[in-house]
Amino acid sequence: MAADTIVARATPPGRGGVAIVRLSGPATAAITAQIAGAVPPARQSVLRTFRDSADEVIDSGLLLFFAAPNSFTGEDVAEFQCHGSPVVVDMLLSRATRLGARLAEPGEFSQRAFLNDRLDLAQAEAIADLIDATSTQAARAAHRMLQGDFSSRIHSLVKELIELRVFIEAALDFPDEEVDFLADKRVIQQLDTLEISIADLLDSAQQGQLLRDGIRAVISGPANVGKSTLLNALVGQQRAIVTDIAGTTRDLLHESLLIDGLPVEIIDTAGLRVSDDPVEQAGIALAEQAIGDADLLLVVSEEGASSASLAPVQDLVHQLP
Structure with a gap:
């Protein structure tokens, strides 16, 4: 106290x-x-x-x-x-x-x-998440974490790991016992189960982060294929200039939407192509960085586009971790 x-x-x-x-x-x-x-x-x-x-x-x-x-x-x-x-x-x-x-x-x-053990760290974070929630889904996810849902899953994993550790240490400390503990399939089965549980937990954490921070959706593709037209259609207003001239978009254009209760940041980028224009080159560099940071990549291309025209986008995607 x-x-x-x-x-x-x-x-x-x-x-x-x-x-x-x-x-x-x-x-x-x-x-x-x-x-x-x-x-x-x-x-x-x-x-x-x-x-x-x-x-x-x-x-x-x-x-x-x-x-x-x-x-x-x-x-x-x-x-x-x-x-x-x-x-x-x-x-x-x-x-x-x-x-x-x-x-x-x-x-x-x-x-x-x-x-005073009234909250754990996950629940303390959940309070801030609930206060800052920008959607119904984010608020509900934060409330579940505040009620201890995430913490109970962590505690369950810790308990299983401790039990597995005791099992393995017993096998190492008593190697002359008639029962070969390590030959028992139980160890492998428990490890497999723990691996699945940890993967599920990481997925839940990632989903929680997306609900809290929103999805970063990047519109990308070759120049003059309709990326800015798509942005305008999604936001329902003339947000980006649309012309028949390739390379109109130079800077990143950001718009925020709430789609089915999920905050989404939509980013329009410069068309990916080889250019001698230093201003357009700077815009393409920003586009490449945005693609690397994207949670969702929307690639726009002309119908029947050749693989060569999509190569810059494909090369960037292949370089992503």
Whole structure:
């Protein structure tokens, strides 16, 4: 348990209907009593008047108290739900700090939850992912991780690895036993199962990253085949200049879309071809870099295009890790 008590606004800054000021630490109950007159029963919402040191009213609102260890941080926690005026919030923060609390550092409530075994690192990351979620799928994935889904899979893998290690060490420590532990197919079977489980876990982590950060889709191909036309069609507006002149697109054009709840960044690139124009060469270099960083590559070509015209794209794809 931490020796000091921290306080911070738990809702975004600015004006609003409601704001929440949160306290956590050993002096939470005492500070709460000074501001609200009495500490309410744990986990019960009560209407209270919040007062300053001169007994003047700061605001009236709901007050909740969570006794340790049954709170988010594992410490005594109080939440003051006041009107969402920055002035009211500042008065509550000032009152709490004068009574002995200090302003919390960014992420310090989650840090205390982690240090008090209320969260593991995966769940702490899930809080940030849930707050920053830009789609329904990302929010649901973050919530599953917050509930411990990812952590339980990790713990299960660790348990299986420990059991396998014990099995192998027994075979090495007792080589004269009649039963040859290492000749047993169980070791190979367990290793195969673990390999599959780890691969599934890595796939889940990659999917989670795509849900959080979005898919980077790059439109590529030879010059003047309709890449910019495709970008305009996907975003539903004239985002890129379209002409019959090859090499119109020089820089990377970025557009963000939400497709079936998944954030997608679409990037239009310069056509890949041999050019003497230094500006176009710079654009082609940017296109090649974007192709290397892409999660999804959309190659556009003319109907019946020759393999020679697609060779620059194919060569780049073959060089990807």
